[in-house]
Amino acid sequence: MKLIFEKSRAGRRAARLPQPANLAPAPELPAGLRRADPPRLPELPENEIVRHFTELTTRNFGIDTGFYPLGSCTMKYNPRVNERVAALPGFRDLHPHQDEDASQGALELMHDLQEMLAEITALDAVSLQPAAGSQGELTGLMLMRAFFADRGEADWRRKVVVADTAHGTNPASVTMAGYELVKVETDPRGNIDLDDLRTKVDEETAGLMLTNPSTLGLFDEHIEEIARMFHEVGGLLYYDGANLNAVCGISRPGDMGFDIVHINLHKTFSQPHGGGGPGGGPIAVRRQLEPYLPVPAVARDGKRFRLDYDRPKSIGKVRAFTGPFGVFVRSYAFILAWGRELKTMSEDAVLNANYLLARLKGAYELPFDRLCMHEFVLSARGLKREHGITALDVAKRLMDYGFHPPTIYFPLIVPEALMIEPTETETKETLDAFADAMLAIAREAAEQPERLKEAPHGRPVQRLDEVKAARRAVVRYRFEEHPDLAAEPAAPAATEAPKGV
Amino acid sequence: MKLIFEKSRAGRRAARLPQPANLAPAPELPAGLRRADPPRLPELPENEIVRHFTELTTRNFGIDTGFYPLGSCTMKYNPRVNERVAALPGFRDLHPHQDEDASQGALELMHDLQEMLAEITALDAVSLQPAAGSQGELTGLMLMRAFFADRGEADWRRKVVVADTAHGTNPASVTMAGYELVKVETDPRGNIDLDDLRTKVDEETAGLMLTNPSTLGLFDEHIEEIARMFHEVGGLLYYDGANLNAVCGISRPGDMGFDIVHINLHKTFSQPHGGGGPGGGPIAVRRQLEPYLPVPAVARDGKRFRLDYDRPKSIGKVRAFTGPFGVFVRSYAFILAWGRELKTMSEDAVLNANYLLARLKGAYELPFDRLCMHEFVLSARGLKREHGITALDVAKRLMDYGFHPPTIYFPLIVPEALMIEPTETETKETLDAFADAMLAIAREAAEQPERLKEAPHGRPVQRLDEVKAARRAVVRYRFEEHPDLAAEPAAPAATEAPKGV
Amino acid sequence: MTYVSLTDADREEMLETIGVTSVDELFQDVPRGVRFDRALDLGNPLAEQEIVERLEALAARNTPAGEEISFLGAGVYDHYIPAIVDAILQRGEFLTAYTPYQPELSQGVLQALFEYQTVICELTGMDVSNASGYDGTTVAADACYIAKHATGRTKVVLAESLNPQVRQVVRTYAPGFGLEVVDVLHRDGITDPDELRAAAEGAACVIFQQPNFFGCLEQAPDLAAAANDAGALAVAHVDPISLGVLEAPGAYGCAIAIGEGQGAGNPLSFGGPHYGFLAAREEFTRRMPGRIVGETTDVAGERGYVLTLQTREQHIRREKATSNITTNQTLLALGGLINLCWLGPQGLRELGETCMALAEHAKDRLGVPLVFPGRTTFKEFAIRVGRPAQDVMREARKQGIHPGYPLGRDYEGLDDALLVALTERRTLGDIDALAEVLSA
Amino acid sequence: MTYVSLTDADREEMLETIGVTSVDELFQDVPRGVRFDRALDLGNPLAEQEIVERLEALAARNTPAGEEISFLGAGVYDHYIPAIVDAILQRGEFLTAYTPYQPELSQGVLQALFEYQTVICELTGMDVSNASGYDGTTVAADACYIAKHATGRTKVVLAESLNPQVRQVVRTYAPGFGLEVVDVLHRDGITDPDELRAAAEGAACVIFQQPNFFGCLEQAPDLAAAANDAGALAVAHVDPISLGVLEAPGAYGCAIAIGEGQGAGNPLSFGGPHYGFLAAREEFTRRMPGRIVGETTDVAGERGYVLTLQTREQHIRREKATSNITTNQTLLALGGLINLCWLGPQGLRELGETCMALAEHAKDRLGVPLVFPGRTTFKEFAIRVGRPAQDVMREARKQGIHPGYPLGRDYEGLDDALLVALTERRTLGDIDALAEVLSA
Ligand SMILES: Cc1ncc(COP(=O)(O)O)c(C=O)c1O
Numbered sequence A, B: 001m002k003l004i005f006e007k008s009r010a011g012r013r014a015a016r017l018p019q020p021a022n023l024a025p026a027p028e029l030p031a032g033l034r035r036a037d038p039p040r041l042p043e044l045p046e047n048e049i050v051r052h053f054t055e056l057t058t059r060n061f062g063i064d065t066g067f068y069p070l071g072s073c074t075m076k077y078n079p080r081v082n083e084r085v086a087a088l089p090g091f092r093d094l095h096p097h098q099d100e101d102a103s104q105g106a107l108e109l110m111h112d113l114q115e116m117l118a119e120i121t122a123l124d125a126v127s128l129q130p131a132a133g134s135q136g137e138l139t140g141l142m143l144m145r146a147f148f149a150d151r152g153e154a155d156w157r158r159k160v161v162v163a164d165t166a167h168g169t170n171p172a173s174v175t176m177a178g179y180e181l182v183k184v185e186t187d188p189r190g191n192i193d194l195d196d197l198r199t200k201v202d203e204e205t206a207g208l209m210l211t212n213p214s215t216l217g218l219f220d221e222h223i224e225e226i227a228r229m230f231h232e233v234g235g236l237l238y239y240d241g242a243n244l245n246a247v248c249g250i251s252r253p254g255d256m257g258f259d260i261v262h263i264n265l266h267k268t269f270s271q272p273h274g275g276g277g278p279g280g281g282p283i284a285v286r287r288q289l290e291p292y293l294p295v296p297a298v299a300r301d302g303k304r305f306r307l308d309y310d311r312p313k314s315i316g317k318v319r320a321f322t323g324p325f326g327v328f329v330r331s332y333a334f335i336l337a338w339g340r341e342l343k344t345m346s347e348d349a350v351l352n353a354n355y356l357l358a359r360l361k362g363a364y365e366l367p368f369d370r371l372c373m374h375e376f377v378l379s380a381r382g383l384k385r386e387h388g389i390t391a392l393d394v395a396k397r398l399m400d401y402g403f404h405p406p407t408i409y410f411p412l413i414v415p416e417a418l419m420i421e422p423t424e425t426e427t428k429e430t431l432d433a434f435a436d437a438m439l440a441i442a443r444e445a446a447e448q449p450e451r452l453k454e455a456p457h458g459r460p461v462q463r464l465d466e467v468k469a470a471r472r473a474v475v476r477y478r479f480e481e482h483p484d485l486a487a488e489p490a491a492p493a494a495t496e497a498p499k500g501v
Numbered sequence C, D: 001m002t003y004v005s006l007t008d009a010d011r012e013e014m015l016e017t018i019g020v021t022s023v024d025e026l027f028q029d030v031p032r033g034v035r036f037d038r039a040l041d042l043g044n045p046l047a048e049q050e051i052v053e054r055l056e057a058l059a060a061r062n063t064p065a066g067e068e069i070s071f072l073g074a075g076v077y078d079h080y081i082p083a084i085v086d087a088i089l090q091r092g093e094f095l096t097a098y099t100p101y102q103p104e105l106s107q108g109v110l111q112a113l114f115e116y117q118t119v120i121c122e123l124t125g126m127d128v129s130n131a132s133g134y135d136g137t138t139v140a141a142d143a144c145y146i147a148k149h150a151t152g153r154t155k156v157v158l159a160e161s162l163n164p165q166v167r168q169v170v171r172t173y174a175p176g177f178g179l180e181v182v183d184v185l186h187r188d189g190i191t192d193p194d195e196l197r198a199a200a201e202g203a204a205c206v207i208f209q210q211p212n213f214f215g216c217l218e219q220a221p222d223l224a225a226a227a228n229d230a231g232a233l234a235v236a237h238v239d240p241i242s243l244g245v246l247e248a249p250g251a252y253g254c255a256i257a258i259g260e261g262q263g264a265g266n267p268l269s270f271g272g273p274h275y276g277f278l279a280a281r282e283e284f285t286r287r288m289p290g291r292i293v294g295e296t297t298d299v300a301g302e303r304g305y306v307l308t309l310q311t312r313e314q315h316i317r318r319e320k321a322t323s324n325i326t327t328n329q330t331l332l333a334l335g336g337l338i339n340l341c342w343l344g345p346q347g348l349r350e351l352g353e354t355c356m357a358l359a360e361h362a363k364d365r366l367g368v369p370l371v372f373p374g375r376t377t378f379k380e381f382a383i384r385v386g387r388p389a390q391d392v393m394r395e396a397r398k399q400g401i402h403p404g405y406p407l408g409r410d411y412e413g414l415d416d417a418l419l420v421a422l423t424e425r426r427t428l429g430d431i432d433a434l435a436e437v438l439s440a
C-alpha cells in the first residue's frame, strides 16, 4: 500500500481555515526565523485522507477484531461507553490551567479515583501523575531515593533487587533512577529463590522491585517472608502492578507488604491501547512516603477540591499537569461499572487462564507445573527440539486461525516462551477455539511443519526482515531519494527478541 | 461467517439496567396480554457484539473504502463534520414534541434550509417532510391531485406522462398516487421524443415527471418546448431531483419550467447512505401549489420560528413530524461549506464525468454520443456480442480492481447498461485508475474472458445464487429448523435486474 | 474550498483530454434560456470550524432531553442507547455504503439486515419482515396497501386510539390508494371489540395500537379476533420496547405487525430519521413493500445473503410494484438491531418491567386524576391537570420539567389532559419533582 | 454484571476441566496471611446509563473552552481539531490494538507511525523521530539522557524562558541521570546568546524554546550556534503549529528537536493524554528512546514496516537500555499525524499566519502595556494588568472570559502579568470582549 506522501499532489488540500474579515496580515518575520522551505506534508483532499487511514486500519488487529491473549498486557474489552464519557466537552475541552473553581468536577473525579486505587492496593496515598507503568516505576524509585536521602541513608543504599523474571522496564528504571541493579534468581517452583535472595539483601539495599503474580503468572508463595527480609534491613518494597488484574479484591499489595505500587490503568482498568498507548501509571504509597509524591497533589477540603503544590519534600514533577486525565475518566468509568464486585473480574481472569492452561499443558511444555493466576507461560522447546518449530512459528500460525499471538520469548528464563493472558472478558467459546487452534498447531508441527514456517498466510505482508530493517534503518520517508529496499538482498535471520512486553 | 444467533448462549448478556431502589415491581399483566414465549434475541456479552458487527463491517464496501461510481446515486464523500454536528445534544436529544420556544434553533435551521433549497431550485415554497426521493415524488403527485381537485379538474386529469428512461420510482409513484401512467419515448439524441410527446399531452394530462439531466446523464435540449406543451394544456411539471448534482448554480428547475421538484438530500447534499438509507426528499413548489403542502409548515414571524398547522388545503402528512431532521442538519452543514461557490461542485461533477467518458468511450459503446452531465451510460453490448461478456461480468471484475461497480442494467432502454457517476469528490488519479481498470477489463474480455466470468476473486463470497434466494425465500433465521441451502441444488441463471437504483 | 478534489492543473489536463477548452463548454446542451447567470445567494463558504460554531449556536437554542426532566413521549421515547450503537454505525463501511446491490461487496449490511429481519420477526411473532420503512406512520400506509391487494377491499378501519399522526398519514395516502378510511372511537381509552367488528365488515384491514396512544393496553386478542371475524386483516401497531413483556401480535392472530422503531436504538433527533418496521405472516411475503434480504449460496456453496424477491419492487415492476420505496432507513434499523442485541431477551423484559413499574409508581405519586382510571397501562398514562394543559406545561418548564404531551392537540375534551411517559431514564426523584409542580 | 462473559454454567464446566471444585481453590498459592477477606469498598456496580449520568454530572461542574472565551495557552492550546481525527482514531483496529509486536497483524499502525515519524522529521528538519514520548516535558528529560551519553558530560543548561513544567521535569529526572542543571535567565523575555554560550561550556546540552514560554521568538539560530560553539548539543523545544511559518530547528544547527504535540491533533483533556515528539540528527539514531518504526521487506520482497533498532530498548537491553519507556502515546501521535495531513503545508502556514495576525491585532486592541515590548511574538504574548493578575482573572471570568495564564505562578515580579494566547478559535469580537474587561 502506498504511503500517504506517495498520494500527495501539489495544490490539493483538505483544510479550509477561517479568514477573519478585516484582520491585518501578520508582519513578515525576520529572515533567520522565517521558514525557508515548507515541510513536505502530504497534500490530499479530505476524502482521500479518510480513505488512506481507513485502509490502514483494515491492516491492523485489535481487541475489537478478535482474541488478543498478549501476556502481561491484559488486553481486555475496551467499553465504548468509556470513549463516550471521555469525550464529554466538560472533560475533553477542559484546559489544564483552568481555575480550580471551574474544574471541580475533574478534580473530584481524580480524587475519587485516588481513593479507589488506595482501597484496591491497601495503601495510603496516591499520585495519578505518571504517564505509564514504566514511569510509575521510575517515580517509585525516585521516591525511595528521596525517602532515604531525607534519612541520610542515600549514600550507602545504592542497590535495588530485581527478579530475573522481571519485565525489562524494571532494570531499565533502576538504571535511570541511578541505582545499582542486583538480580535475584527464580526457584524451581517459580518463586523467588530465597537462599539467593538472602545473600543479596543488606544495609546497602534500597529495596526490591517485584511483580506478584510474577511474569510467570505465579503468585510468590513466600511473599510474607520476602517482605520481612527487606523491611528488616530498612529497605522498601516496590510492587510492579502490571499483573494487578489477577488479585483485585483477592490479595492487596499493601497487605502483601509492599510500600510503593504502580498501577497500569491501561491494563487492569481497561484503556484502549491505541496501537501502543496512551496509558496511565499512578503510584500508591504508604503514609511515610506521601511527602515525596509528585506535585501537584489533588487534595480535598470538605466539599471542595484543589491542587496542592505545597509539598516541600516532593520529588517534583514527572510529567505535565496532573497526569493523563482522559485515561483517568475511562478507568474511573470502568471501576464504577464493577463497583464492589470487582473481585469477580479477577476471579474470572484467573479462571479463564487456568482453563486454557488445563487444555494446553498436554501439548506444550509447562516449565512450572502449578495452577496459574491470570496468565501462564508455556514453552515450545519440545516442538523446537523435535520438529524445529519455534515459538515464533506457533505465533505466526495462530494468525492463520484468526487470533493475535500471545507474548513470546518472555520471560527470558523460559526458552521458547509463550506467555498467554486471556483476561476475564473472553467467553468460553473463544477460549475453546483458541485452545483447539493451539492443539491443531502442535499437531501440524509434526505433520506439516512447513505450513508453520511459511505462516502467516493471506495477510497484507508475510514475515518481515527485521534484520534488514535494523541494518538499513530507513525510519522516515525520503521522498525523491527514498531507497528501494526490495532491490536489496535479504539479511540472515536473527535470534528472536521478546514480542509482547 | 456465523449469524449472531449462532453465537448466542443462554444466560449471557451485555445490558445492565438501572434498578431504582425501593421501586415496587410492576403488577402482573393479564394472561392474554402477557408475553408467553420470550423473543429469541441473541445472548452475547458486549465485546462479542462489538466483534460481530465490526467483522460485518469488514465485509462491506463504502465510500470510505474506495471509489463508488454508482450511477444515479451520487455517492460523494460524506464529510465527518456533518456527523459531529448532527450528534450535538441540542439536535440529537431534542424531542419532536418539544415546545416551540425550546426548539427555536432547530426550527431556524429548517427554515434556513428551506430558503436555501428554494434558491437552488428557483421555486417559492418548500416542505422538508418527505422521507426520501420516492416519497417526495408521491407527495408531489398528491399535490397535483389536490391542486386539480381544488379547481374541479381532478376527474378528467388522470394521466401523468413519464419518460421511458425514468427511474422505477416514477411509474410506481404514479400508480400509488392513483394516476394513469403514460410513457413517452426517447429520441435518437437521448432527449424526449417531441413527436411522441405531442400525441400524449392533452386536457386529460395532469402533468409530466421528468429527470433532467435524464438518467442517461443528458440534459434535455428541448426542455423549454416541453414545459410550454404541458403548461398550455394546464398541466404541471414535476422534476425528479435525483440528478440535481449536475446543475446547481448552472440551471435551476424552476427556471426550466418545473412547478414541483423533489431534492434527494442524500445525493446532492451528502448524506452517509447508511447501507440503504436514511435519506431526505424535500419538495419545492411554485406559489400556486404552496397551500397544498404537507403540515406542519415551518414558518417565520420576524425573529421567531413556529410550526404552522393551519393549512386548510394541505394534503395532510406524509410522515411523522417535520421530516428526518438529522438529515437536514447534515445537508445544511454541507451547503454552508460550499455557500455561493456551490456551482463549482456541479462543474467538477460534470467535468469528472466527461473526463471518464472521454477515456472510456473508445472501449465501450456509447449509445448517445454527446457530452454528458454528471454521469453517463455506456453499453457492454459489444463485449457481449463478441466475447459473451456482460455488464454484470464487467461489474464483478471491477471489484477485483478495488472499485465498487457502477449501476448496471439501468436505464432499461440501454442494453447491458453501465451507468457511471463519479461525483465531484474524486481526484483525477482515482478517475484514471478506474479508467485504466475499465480498459484493462475490456482487453481481458477478449483475452481471458473466464477471469471475468469467475470474478469477483478474494471476496468473502463469490457470485451468489439470486434465483435460489427468491425461490426459497429464506428471509429470517429459523433457529433449530434453519434450512441448509448449501445442501440444495443451485438454480438456473436468470436475466439481470437493475443493480444500483 | 473544503470539498474540492481537483486542482486547476487537473482541470486543464482533463479539459484537454475531453477536447474542450473550458468547463463552460461542457454545458453546451443546456439551452441559453434556462441558464442561471448569477451566483447562488448562499453566503460565504464556511470553514469546518465555522460550520461547527454556527451549528453549536443553533443547537444551543434548543432544550434537549438532557437539559430538563422530560416526560414527553407520545410515540417517540427517550430510552437509553448504549455507546456501542454509534461506535458501530459510525464505521465508514456501514455509514457510507448504499443499498447492497452488489452482494459480494455488501455481505456486512446484508447479513446485518437478515439479522434485523429475524429480530423483528421474533419480537412480533411474524414470518417475514422487510429491511425497514420510513417510520411508524408510513408503514401503516404500507399495511393498508398490502391489505387492499390481498383482500380486494377498499375500506380501512383505524382505531381512534391509534397514534394521530399515523392516522393522518393513512388518510393522506388513502385517496391515491383508492381507500376509504373509517375511525372507531375509543371508549374510556380503549377500543370496543364489538364496535370494531361492526366497522370491520367489508374492510381490507383494521389497524389498532398496543399499547395504544393513551398508553392503555387494548384487549388486543379480541380486537384481532374481531377483525378476523369480519375477514379483515388485523394489523397491530406495537412498541418494540414493550415486546419483552407484552404478547407478540403473531401470537394473537394478527396478519401484520408494524411500528415505530425509534425507541429501540435511535436518538430523538427532533423526529427523525427513525425506522418503521413492518412484518407479516408468510402468505404476504410477495406483497411486502421495500427491501428484503434473503439467504442463499454462492457458486462454491458458501452461505451468503442477497436482496431478494425483487420482482415486487419498483426497479423491476415499475408501475406494478408493491411500493415505490427505494432509499429506506437501513442505518437506523441497524441501530435497532444492535440495541436489541445489547438488551437481549432478559434485558428487554427487564426494561419493559422497569418502565411499567415507574409508570405505576408515578400514577400513585402524582396524586392527580387519571383520564382513564382503571385501565392497565405500559409506560405512558394520561392525567387531568384541572386547567389548560398548556398553562401547566409553561409553568413546569420554568422549573426545568417537561410534564408531558398535551392530548388536547388531537382529542376533543382533553384540553386539561397530559400524556406522561416514563422510561428507564426517569428516576423516582424526577417523579417527585413532577408531583411537586403539578400540586403547585 | 456489565463486563462478565462467563455464565455459571461455563464456570462449572471450566472448573471441572481444570480439576478443582471452586474458584477459590485456584488461589491456593496465595498465602492465607495476605488474603483479602471483605468486599472492596467501591460502591454498587453501575449500569452504563448510570455511569453516563454520573460522569455527565461531574463534567457539568467544569468550564470547558467552549463555555467561555478563553485566552489560556501556556503550553496547551485550543486549536481546532477536524472531525476526521476522531472518526479514524475511534476505529477499533487502531483504538484497541497494542504495540505492533507482530507486524503482519499491525501494518496499519506501523505504516501510520512511519508516516508520523516522517511528518515530525519534516516539521523539525531532522533525520529521525521516535514514535512518541509521553509529553512535551518528558521528551526534554529524554533529550538530556541522549546528550549525556553522546557527550559524556554531566551538566545540562536550560533557558529560563523554557516552559517551567519542562524545567521542573528535567530537574526531577536529573539526579537519577547524574546530571546537574543550570538555568540561563532571560533578558526582557528572551535569552542572550552570549550568556548561553558561557553557561554551555562543558555542558551536554542546552535546551531552549522557540517560540519561548512568553510567546517571544528567541534568536534561535544564535542560541544554537552558542551551544554548538561550546560543544553542547542544541535542543530546541518547538510548537508544531508554528513550524509552517517558523524555521525548522534542523535548519539552524540543532542536534535535537522536541515538543508538545497536543496543539496538533489532541483535545485539551485537562492536560492529557497528549504526545511529546522527539527528533534528532541521524548520528543519534541509536541513542533514541522508545519505539521507532523502520521500513523493510517481507520474504516475498513486499514493502512492510516493523519496530526496529530494538537493541536500544528495555525489553532487550534491560538495564543498559536507552530508556525504560514501553507504553507510549501512539494513538495521540496518530491524531497528530491525521491533523497535520488535513492541514497540509498550505494549511499549516495559513494557520500560523492567522494566529500571529490575531495576536498582533490583540496587542494593539487590548491597550494594556506589554511585559516585553518590542519582542517579536508568535501566538502568545505577556501583558501587564496593573494589579494582581488573579483579581483580573476572577473578574473577567465572571464575564465569561478567561483572560490568560498568570505568569506570577512561575516568575518573580510578574504577579501583574498575564500570558495571552490567540488561536484560530478566537475572533476579533472575542478580543474586543477581552479589551473591555481589561479596561474595566
Ligand atoms: C510486568 C510489566 N511491568 C511493567 C510494564 C511497563 O508498563 P507500561 O507499558 O505501562 O510502561 C509492563 C507492560 O509493558 C509489564 O508487563
Ligand SMILES: Cc1ncc(COP(=O)(O)O)c(C=O)c1O
Residues within 6 Å of the ligand: B072, B073, B132, B133, B134, B135, B167, B169, B170, B211, B215, B240, B242, B243, B264, B279, B280, B281, B501, C325, C326, C327
Ligand atoms: C432518478 C431517480 N429518481 C428517484 C430516485 C428515488 O429516490 P430515493 O431513493 O431517495 O427514494 C432515485 C434514487 O434511488 C433516482 O436515481
